Amino acid sequence: MKVADYIINYLADYGIKDVFLVYGAANGDLVDAFTRNDKIRYIAVMHEQGGGFAAEGHAKISGQVGVAMATSGPGGMNFVTSIGNCFYDSVPCLFITGQINSKFMRPDKSIRQIGFQETDIVSVVKPMTKYAKTITNPNDIKYELERALHSATEGRPGPVLLDIPIDVQKADVVEEDLLGFDNNLKTKYDDYLITKQVDKYIDDLKNSERPCLMIGGGVRLSDAVDELLELGRKLKIPMFPTWNALDVVSSNYEYYGGRIGTYGGAGRNFGIQNSDLLLAIGSRISGRITGGNIHTFAREAKKYMVDVDKAGLQKKLQQVPFDECIYSDAKLFIKILMERLEKVELPNFDWWVDRVMDWKIKYDPVTYDMFEPREYPHPYAFTRILSEEMKSDDIFVADCGGNIVVANHSFETKIGQRYFTNNGNSPMGFSVAGAMGAAITADKSQNVVCLIGDGGFNMNIQELQTIVNYQIPVKIIIMNNHIYGITKAFQETNFEGRSEACGPKGYNPPNFVDIVNAYKIPTMVVDNGSDYDEIRNQIKEFLSWKGPIVLDLNCHEYHTYDPKIVGWETPIEDMYPYLPDDEFNENMYIKPIGQKRVYPKLTKNTFWDK
Numbered sequence: 170m171k172v173a174d175y176i177i178n179y180l181a182d183y184g185i186k187d188v189f190l191v192y193g194a195a196n197g198d199l200v201d202a203f204t205r206n207d208k209i210r211y212i213a214v215m216h217e218q219g220g221g222f223a224a225e226g227h228a229k230i231s232g233q234v235g236v237a238m239a240t241s242g243p244g245g246m247n248f249v250t251s252i253g254n255c256f257y258d259s260v261p262c263l264f265i266t267g268q269i270n271s272k273f274m275r276p277d278k279s280i281r282q283i284g285f286q287e288t289d290i291v292s293v294v295k296p297m298t299k300y301a302k303t304i305t306n307p308n309d310i311k312y313e314l315e316r317a318l319h320s321a322t323e324g325r326p327g328p329v330l331l332d333i334p335i336d337v338q339k340a341d342v343v344e345e346d347l348l349g350f351d352n353n354l355k356t357k358y359d360d361y362l363i364t365k366q367v368d369k370y371i372d373d374l375k376n377s378e379r380p381c382l383m384i385g386g387g388v389r390l391s392d393a394v395d396e397l398l399e400l401g402r403k404l405k406i407p408m409f410p411t412w413n414a415l416d417v418v419s420s421n422y423e424y425y426g427g428r429i430g431t432y433g434g435a436g437r438n439f440g441i442q443n444s445d446l447l448l449a450i451g452s453r454i455s456g457r458i459t460g461g462n463i464h465t466f467a468r469e470a471k472k473y474m475v476d477v478d479k480a481g482l483q484k485k486l487q488q489v490p491f492d493e494c495i496y497s498d499a500k501l502f503i504k505i506l507m508e509r510l511e512k513v514e515l516p517n518f519d520w521w522v523d524r525v526m527d528w529k530i531k532y533d534p535v536t537y538d539m540f541e542p543r544e545y546p547h548p549y550a551f552t553r554i555l556s557e558e559m560k561s562d563d564i565f566v567a568d569c570g571g572n573i574v575v576a577n578h579s580f581e582t583k584i585g586q587r588y589f590t591n592n593g594n595s596p597m598g599f600s601v602a603g604a605m606g607a608a609i610t611a612d613k614s615q616n617v618v619c620l621i622g623d624g625g626f627n628m629n630i631q632e633l634q635t636i637v638n639y640q641i642p643v644k645i646i647i648m649n650n651h652i653y654g655i656t657k658a659f660q661e662t663n664f665e666g667r668s669e670a671c672g673p674k675g676y677n678p679p680n681f682v683d684i685v686n687a688y689k690i691p692t693m694v695v696d697n698g699s700d701y702d703e704i705r706n707q708i709k710e711f712l713s714w715k716g717p718i719v720l721d722l723n724c725h726e727y728h729t730y731d732p733k734i735v736g737w738e739t740p741i742e743d744m745y746p747y748l749p750d751d752e753f754n755e756n757m758y759i760k761p762i763g764q765k766r767v768y769p770k771l772t773k774n775t776f777w778d779k
Contacts, residue, residue: 170341170342170343170344171198171202171338171339171340171341171342172198172307172310172333172337172338172339172340172341172342173198173199173201173202173338173339174202174205174206175310175311175342175344175347176199176202176265176310176314176333176338177199177202177203177205177206177209178202178206179311179314180209180236181206181208181209182208183234183318184233185209185233185234185236186208186209186210186610187209187210187211187212187227187236187606187609187610188203188209188210188211188212188236188237188238189211189212189214189219189220189221189223189224189227189235189236189237189238189606190211190212190213190214190220190237190238190239191213191214191215191216191217191220191238191239191240191244191247192213192240193239193240193241193244193267194240194267194335195240195241195242195244195266195267195268195269195286195334195335196238196239196240196241196244196265196266196267196338197267197335198335198338198339199238199265199267199333199338200238211238212609212635212639213635213638214602214605214632214635215631215632215634215635216247216629216631216632217237217239217244217245217247217248217251218247218248218250218251218598218602218629219601219602219605219629219631219632219635220237220238220239220248220251220602221237221247221248221250221251221252221254221255221262221264221602222251222254222591222598222599222602222603222605222606222629223235223237223602223603223605223606223609223632224236224237224251224255224262224264224606225251225254225255225258225260225262225591225599225603225606226566226589226602226603226604226605226606226607227606227607227609227610228255228260228261228262228606229260229587229589229603229607230564230587230606230607230610230611231610232392234261234262234263234318234321234322235255235260235261235262235263235606236262236263236264236265237251237262237263237264237265238264238265238266238267239264239265239266239267240266240267240286241266241267241268241269241286241287241288241290242269242285242286242287242288243286243288244266244267244286245266245288245290245293245332246288246290246293248264248266248290248294248330249293249294249297250594250596251264252264252294252297252298252328252330253297253594253596254591254593254594254596254599255327255328256297256298256299256327256328256593256594257591257592257593257594258386258413258591258592258593258594259325259326259327259386259387259390260326260327260328261321261322261326261327261328262321262328262329263317263318263321263328263329263330263331264294264298264328264329264330264331265330265331265332265333266290266330266331266332266333267332267333267334267335267338268287268290268303268332268333268334268335269284269285269286269287269334269335270284270334270335270336271305271334271336271337272336273285273287274287274334275287275289290330290332291303291330291332294328294330297328298327298328298329298330299320299321299327299328299329300316300317300320300321300329300330301329301330301331301332302317302330302331302332303332303333303334304331304332304333304334304337305334305337306337307337307340307341307342308342308346308347308348310337310342310347311344311347311348311349311350312347312348312349312350313331313350314331315349315350315352316350317329317330317331319350319352319354323354323355323356324356324477324478325387325390325476325477325478326390356477356498358496358497358498358501359496360501360505362496363495363496363497363501363502363505364505364509366473366493366495367495367502367505367506367509368509369493370448370473370493370506371506371509371510371513373446373471373473374404374446374515374516375513375515375516377445377446377516378445378516378518378521379443379444379445379446379518379521380404380406380444380445380446380447380448380518380521381406381407381408381409381426381440381441381444381446381447381448381470381525382401382404382406382407382408382409382447382448382449382450383408383409383410383411383429383441383447383448383449383450383452383458384397384408384409384410384411384414384417384418384449384450384451384452385410385411385413385414385449385450385451385452385453386411386413386414386417386451386452387450387451387452387476387477387498387499388414388417388450388451388499389414389416389417389451390451390499391451391477391498391499391500391501392500393451393498393499393500393503394417396499396500396503396504396507397417397418397450397499397503398418398422398584399507400503400506400507401418401422401423401424402423402424403507403510404510404515404518405424405515405517405518405519405522406424406518406521406522407424407425407426407440407521407522407525407526408422408424408425408426409426409427409428409429409436409440409441410425410428410429411429411430411452411458412428412430412457412573412577412590412592413452413589413592414451414452415428415577415582415588416582416586416587416588416589419582419583419584419585419586420435420556420581420582420583421581421582421583421584422584424522425529426440426441426525426526426529427440427525427528427529427532428577428578429441429458429741430457430458430460430741431456431457431458431460431733431734431741432574432577432578432730432732432733432734433732433734433741433742433744434533434534434577434578434579434732435529435530435532435533435534436525436528436529436532437528437532437732437742437744438741438742438744439525439528439532439742440524440525440528440529441467442465442466442467442468442740442741442742443469443742444467444469444470445469445470445471446470446471446473447467447470447471447472447473448473448475449472449473449474449475449476449491450475450499450502450503451475451476451499452476453476453478453481454466454474454487454488454489454491455488456488457592458741459488459489459741460734460737460739460740460741461734461736461737461738461739462737462738462739462740462741463488463489465740465741466489466740466741467489471492471493472489472491472492472493473491473492473493473494473495474491474493474494474495475495475497475499475502476494476495476496476497477496477497477498479496482494482495482496532732532748534549534578534579534731534732535549535550535553535578535579540701542698542699542700543698543699544698544699544725545696545697545698545723545724545725545727546695546696546697546698546701546704546722546723546724547698547724547727548572548575548579548648548650548722548724548727549575549578549579550579550701550704551695551704551708551722552575552576552579552580552620553579553580553581554701554704554705554708555580555618555646555708556579556580556581556582557581558705558708558709558712559583559586559616559618559712560583560586560615560616561583561584561585561586562585562586562612562614562615563586563587563615563616563617563618564586564587564588564604564607564608564611564615564616564617564618565580565582565586565587565588565589565618565620566588566589566590566600566603566604566607566617566618566619566620567580567588567589567590567600567619567620567621568590568597568598568599568600568601568619568620568621568622568625569590569591569595569596569597569599569625570595570597570622570624570625570653570654570655570656571622571648571650571653571654571655571658571728571730572620572621572622572625572648572654573590573595573620574655574730574733575648575730576590576620578730587607589603589607590603591603596628597622597624597625597628598621598625598626598627598628598629599625599629600619600620600621600625601619601621601625601626601629601630601632601633601643601645602629602632603619604617604618604619604643604645605632605635605636605641605643608641608642608643609639609641613642616644616712617642617643617644618644618645618646618712619643619644619645619646620646620648621645621646621647621648622647622648622649622650622653622654623647623648623649623650623651623678623681624653624676624678626645626647626678626681627678627679630684633685633688633690633719634688636688636690636717637688637689637690637717640716640717641717642715642716642717643717644711644712644714644717644718644720645717645718645719645720646711646719646720646722647681647719647720647721647722648722648724649678649681649721649722649723649724650724650725650726650727650728651672651673651677651678651725651726652671652672652673652676652726652728653670653671653672653676654726654727654728654730655728655730656671657671657672657728658728658729658730662735672726681719681721682694682719682721685719690717690718690719691714691716691717691718691719692718692719692720692721693707693710693711693718693719693720693721694720694721694723695707695720695721695722695723696721696722696723707720731744731745731746732744732745732746733745
């Protein structure tokens with residue numbers, strides 16, 4: 170059996186059904202091997218980056234390892250952004266690159282290149298992969314495949330890459346003689362230590378007045394979503410999802426307390442900032458959560474962190490040092506916590522939950538005035554209506570920049586929905602290809618809706634042809650403000666209003682309707698902001714369409730993304746636009762437990778006593 174056939178057969182037996190690829194001479198044997206296995210297929214995309222993004226979207230929805238293939242040289246290098254996506258968002262994906270014939274590979278790194286389209290792709294991607302290897306011995310193929318897939322899925326998931334020269338792909342191997350990797354080398358957690366730390370948390374919980382949970386994407390990676398929601402109903406305390414967990418703690422979950430971070434949505438961060446006990450499950454604490462003034466993050470709270478990333482649990486490496494760091498996956502931690510809670514009588518936190526829910530409702534970023542008639546549709550109003558009309562099992566995929574801020578401010582998720590983007594790397598142009606990968610594995614009854622800005626749509630517009638070729642039923646919304654909106658807002662804040670290279674100067678998008686029509690994909694245009702009942706009807710028509718469709722939403726230079734943090738010294742609850750004085754009263758202030766500390770540069774717009 171040829172190595173190429175062994176690889177494709179192995180992937181099929183592993184459960185992989187779809188592989189995203191662009192053909193090239195250096196992966197030709199691999200592609201040809203698909204013709205001899207009817208359990209697996211390839212999806213031929215237009216660009217390797219789109220294929221990598223599609224593999225990521227496929228993995229996020231299917232729960233399986235995503236797979237993408239490319240040829241040598243520029244083919245593999247076009248994977249770099251996709252690999253970065255999977256690394257920073259902890260997505261298990263296998264990237265396979267063809268490599269030139271071994272005899273033409275440079276013998277020493279001091280030589281720049283010998284073979285045509287030769288690139289040491291392993292060295293390029295090593296900092297962004299959990300495992301990367303060029304296979305030079307055909308008899309190593311079973312070991313390397315098993316090791317790569319083990320690395321991709323074990324512990325904190327992530328991308329792996331195997332680079333396979335043409336002559337290795339063509340080589341014959343005897344399957345029975347191949348040696349494999351010891352897959353029993355699983356991550357082991359210390360149940361006894363976890364239990365001791367859980368008991369410490371429970372003791373703190375019994376003495377707490379304002380506890381809360383911060384939930385990250387690690388909960389879904391641990392397949393612990395249902396267990397988490399059950400835990401929330403047991404604890405009866407507010408939960409705050411990070412942007413990677415907006416479909417884990419959905420907007421209609423009874424203990425959902427709002428959205429947090431530098432573009433904090435409903436609740437404006439007031440809940441997490443006023444907490445006295447914080448338990449973070451499956452999330453790192455990034456600058457996008459804390460804001461630049463990291464010392465004011467949840468400053469009166471004792472902080473617990475649960476994660477599978479040992480490095481992230483080291484206090485020396487944490488920007489915000491946590492008091493207790495628990496090495497466990499979310500599923501095991503929640504199981505132990507639920508067991509220990511069975512014999513515990515918890516305090517009643519209803520007053521605190523009510524306060525957080527009041528903040529969440531009162532400080533919704535979507536306000537009534539956004540639905541008032543105007544020349545062009547308000548993107549926040551449009552996206553809120555969209556979220557109301559999408560079903561509880563639909564899939565929503567968003568891009569980066571201004572459109573993801575609009576979505577995270579205004580799209581309210583439902584239990585059962587999937588909502589994802591790429592947050593860690595956040596490249597423009599992700600969501601079309603990411604939604605494509607999601608739609609291929611989704612149920613036919615599910616709508617897969619992609620939201621993308623005009624700038625991002627330009628980045629991977631070629632994948633419209635992939636959508637046509639395979640009739641992938643992706644519904645695309647271009648949030649078209651004809652500028653790089655988030656960049657323009659950044660420049661207005663930081664460069665005295667000078668707008669360079671973000672539109673209209675230096676950037677001017679084409680007429681997308683004309684381009685999409687050239688691909689023979691149906692289009693819709695929403696450009697009238699005078700009647701939101703009509704916009705709702707247009708959204709219903711868009712969602713009911715069978716097959717791919719593109720909607721061009723004309724937002725005409727909109728680039729106001731509020732509320733947001735302005736300035737690196739600002740606590741995250743002190744968000745612009747500032748609240749009017751008449752919204753403040755004594756009942757909004759919560760006194761910290763214990764001795765009052767001194768904090769840097771607090772303003773009247775925090776809830777702390779002065």
